[in-house]
Amino acid sequence: MRGLNEIKEKMKERDQRLRERTIGKRVATLINPVTLTALIILTTTAQASITENTTITITPTEITSLTTRIYTNNDSKNLQREIDMEGDNNSYINAWEIIKYERVQQRWMKREEAPWTIKNATRERRINTHTISQRALGRINPEKKITTKSEITTIYPQGERVEITIKKPENETIIIVKKEIKIERIRQTNTTILRTDDYQMIKPQNNTTITLLLKKERNIERTTTNQKNTEDELVKNSREKREIEEVKKERETALLITASIFITLTTLLIVLYKKL
Numbered sequence: 001m002r003g004l005n006e007i008k009e010k011m012k013e014r015d016q017r018l019r020e021r022t023i024g025k026r027v028a029t030l031i032n033p034v035t036l037t038a039l040i041i042l043t044t045t046a047q048a049s050i051t052e053n054t055t056i057t058i059t060p061t062e063i064t065s066l067t068t069r070i071y072t073n074n075d076s077k078n079l080q081r082e083i084d085m086e087g088d089n090n091s092y093i094n095a096w097e098i099i100k101y102e103r104v105q106q107r108w109m110k111r112e113e114a115p116w117t118i119k120n121a122t123r124e125r126r127i128n129t130h131t132i133s134q135r136a137l138g139r140i141n142p143e144k145k146i147t148t149k150s151e152i153t154t155i156y157p158q159g160e161r162v163e164i165t166i167k168k169p170e171n172e173t174i175i176i177v178k179k180e181i182k183i184e185r186i187r188q189t190n191t192t193i194l195r196t197d198d199y200q201m202i203k204p205q206n207n208t209t210i211t212l213l214l215k216k217e218r219n220i221e222r223t224t225t226n227q228k229n230t231e232d233e234l235v236k237n238s239r240e241k242r243e244i245e246e247v248k249k250e251r252e253t254a255l256l257i258t259a260s261i262f263i264t265l266t267t268l269l270i271v272l273y274k275k276l
Contacts, residue, residue, distance in 0.1 A: 119163035187211035
């Protein structure tokens with residue numbers, strides 16, 4: 001009897017060990033795919049990166065928003081693919097593809113609403129620009145750090161007072177009000193104004209609309225005729241500057257194309273000469 005009991009105890013211990021091994025394998029089988037998936041997700045998330053910030057500048061005649069985005073890793077690669085798809089889609093970005101992509105983005109910007117409303121302005125004129133750093137040129141590479149700049153400018157008449165409502169910022173945003181303008185009222189609680197000799201700086205709270213009631217200082221007031229002339233001159237200068245930049249880019253593109261054709265023809269002539 002005693003020997004039989006010992007045999008039964010040994011059999012129970014063996015069965016217990018087998019069950020533990022089986023459970024361990026099942027747990028490992030479940031954990032391994034989950035762990036692998038989590039690592040893939042974390043790695044992909046870590047590799048994607050876009051840094052974005054906006055500066056809004058208010059002067060007596062215009063308000064300008066400049067948004068800077070820096071693309072790195074997978075987001076840089078995706079941006080390069082988008083640019084390349086606007087052109088020949090050959091995994092190599094040329095100057096003319098960047099120019100085309102910038103123009104496409106500018107057309108999209110025109111369809112979107114401005115990030116502010118101006119209550120007391122009788123007339124408004126808007127200018128949109130979008131530029132991409134030359135770092136995007138060449139073969140697609142996720143290691144490239146590419147910067148884009150989107151600028152929206154609204155030009156309005158120089159009234160004595162103007163009320164501007166700036167919509168909820170979607171990124172790190174600061175508002176700079178030039179010294180020629182007095183901030184009479186801000187409709188946003190707990191707003192801090194940093195004042196210097198040249199400007200006043202406001203940092204709006206995240207996801208909060210801010211309204212500014214602004215008054216032009218007396219020492220820079222002008223007649224209605226001078227107001228219109230100044231406004232028209234600003235529009236003209238902005239347009240001329242943009243046209244000069246576009247012509248410059250087109251010339252650079254033409255030079256690149258000419259150089260490519262010259263190199264191709266030279267290569268063909270050399271090959272033909274060797275065959276002869």
